[in-house]
Amino acid sequence: MKKVYIETMGCQMNKSDTERMLGMLSHFDYVETKEPREADLLMINTCSIRQLSEDKAYSAIGLWGKWKKNKPDLKIGFCGCVAQQKGEALFKRAHYIDFVLGTHHIYKLPEIIQRVNMGEKVCECEESHSVEDDCAKDYPITRVKSVNAWIPITEGCNNFCTYCIVPYTRGRERSRLPEIIMKEAKDALAQGYKEITLLGQNVDSYGKDFQDKHYRLAQLLQDLNAIEGKFRIRFVTSYPTDISDELIDIVPKLDKVCEYFHIPMQSGSSEVLKKMNRRYDRETYAKIVQKVRDNVKDVTITSDFIAGFPGETEEQFVETLTAIDEFELDYSNTAAYSPREKTVAAKWVDKFIDEDVKVERLKRLNDKVKENCLKSNKKFIGREMEVLIENFENHKGKNVITGRTRNNKIVHIPCDTDRTGEFVNVKITGAKTWYINGELI
Ligand code: SF4
Numbered sequence: 001m002k003k004v005y006i007e008t009m010g011c012q013m014n015k016s017d018t019e020r021m022l023g024m025l026s027h028f029d030y031v032e033t034k035e036p037r038e039a040d041l042l043m044i045n046t047c048s049i050r051q052l053s054e055d056k057a058y059s060a061i062g063l064w065g066k067w068k069k070n071k072p073d074l075k076i077g078f079c080g081c082v083a084q085q086k087g088e089a090l091f092k093r094a095h096y097i098d099f100v101l102g103t104h105h106i107y108k109l110p111e112i113i114q115r116v117n118m119g120e121k122v123c124e125c126e127e128s129h130s131v132e133d134d135c136a137k138d139y140p141i142t143r144v145k146s147v148n149a150w151i152p153i154t155e156g157c158n159n160f161c162t163y164c165i166v167p168y169t170r171g172r173e174r175s176r177l178p179e180i181i182m183k184e185a186k187d188a189l190a191q192g193y194k195e196i197t198l199l200g201q202n203v204d205s206y207g208k209d210f211q212d213k214h215y216r217l218a219q220l221l222q223d224l225n226a227i228e229g230k231f232r233i234r235f236v237t238s239y240p241t242d243i244s245d246e247l248i249d250i251v252p253k254l255d256k257v258c259e260y261f262h263i264p265m266q267s268g269s270s271e272v273l274k275k276m277n278r279r280y281d282r283e284t285y286a287k288i289v290q291k292v293r294d295n296v297k298d299v300t301i302t303s304d305f306i307a308g309f310p311g312e313t314e315e316q317f318v319e320t321l322t323a324i325d326e327f328e329l330d331y332s333n334t335a336a337y338s339p340r341e342k343t344v345a346a347k348w349v350d351k352f353i354d355e356d357v358k359v360e361r362l363k364r365l366n367d368k369v370k371e372n373c374l375k376s377n378k379k380f381i382g383r384e385m386e387v388l389i390e391n392f393e394n395h396k397g398k399n400v401i402t403g404r405t406r407n408n409k410i411v412h413i414p415c416d417t418d419r420t421g422e423f424v425n426v427k428i429t430g431a432k433t434w435y436i437n438g439e440l441i
Contacts, residue, residue, distance in 0.1 A: 010047025149188035154200030204242035264304035268323030308358030
């Protein structure tokens with residue numbers, strides 16, 4: 001057996017790809033190690049959402065290159081979004097890399113390893129338009145030990161928001177076949193996973209590329225919901241204007257589908273949204289959020305926001321802060337704008353916001369997110385809720401189990417027994433900024 005170490009950066013999609021790559025390698029006699037110095041094969045699964053993540057990847061492999069001087073058989077693979085974007089140029093940047101594997105061809109990994117072992121340098125980074133190339137292969141998956149199994153349902157994105165690198169790194173939107181998703185879900189449940197999270201840059205576009213135009217996310221949720229047993233289903237991420245009425249209607253009718261929507265708004269200003277090439281304005285977003293709240297009881301709605309998009313004025317930034325209040329967004333991921341090569345907004349250099357202004361806006365944005373998160377958590381004090389336990393740990397000298405409610409609130413519960421993987425009923429007793437406290441009933 002040979003040892004492989006994979007360093008994973010970035011989003012859940014990359015983490016899911018790593019699980020698949022480890023699964024394939026296990027099929028070809030590689031075993032995972034958490035200790036990079038022990039590995040025969042070192043791989044980095046990179047993220048290019050911000051320059052900082054890209055720089056971190058280069059610095060990590062720099063160290064690996066030094067190790068290779070004393071261990072010439074060591075193989076180094078550069079994978080993921082930065083690989084997809086930069087391709088062969090990476091060999092010039094770091095001559096010790098043995099293979100470059102973009103996001104579209106991770107299923108070629110076993111073949112690539114064979115070629116690399118024969119002494120070839122390999123680069124697989126062409127864009128794929130076929131679900132067969134990058135999604136549909138039936139290899140084992142080495143999932144992270146957890147209660148939740150991530151299952152990608154779409155790859156890529158067609159939206160071309162002006163700040164976003166995803167269409168260039170993950171390609172055009174491709175939906176995975178329902179039978180493959182169903183099989184992966186059943187396999188994960190048989191292995192003891194208690195939650196299935198469907199993953200995609202835009203899950204609401206699921207099925208748009210199928211010949212059968214009637215099989216969309218709502219139908220997939222119904223099919224998954226019909227699988228026997230006690231488990232939960234989640235889905236992320238939703239593009240606001242792609243959330244169909246059919247989906248909003250079906251969620252409360254399916255007992256396993258959780259009351260949780262992640263709907264990135266990105267800016268509270270309609271003018272900025274237009275420059276971002278988002279296909280909605282503030283009013284449209286407000287209507288969608290309201291429709292979800294009206295139909296799905298106790299729903300948690302989370303979002304993403306960018307501070308300091310090129311040309312953003314102070315007034316426009318303040319509209320983002322007021323949007324978080326007005327739409328009662330329960331939590332939001334935040335980031336300062338980072339220009340990404342190839343994207344439209346990266347060319348608007350004369351409109352770039354000064355770094356110190358971006359940092360200051362990001363701080364105010366984070367303060368607003370914290371304030372609303374606490375407000376949202378307080379709403380549940382006194383309620384009885386079902387929690388799926390994910391962890392058992394000693395927290396500040398006390399034994400606690402932690403888990404999530406159906407609507408994705410993290411709950412800390414005093415308990416001396418490890419109940420990971422169980423559904424427990426809890427009375428909510430208090431609220432902190434990032435979690436709520438509860439007691440077993
Ligand atoms: S919809 Fe999301 S993934 Fe697609 S281009 Fe826009 S921000 Fe990027």
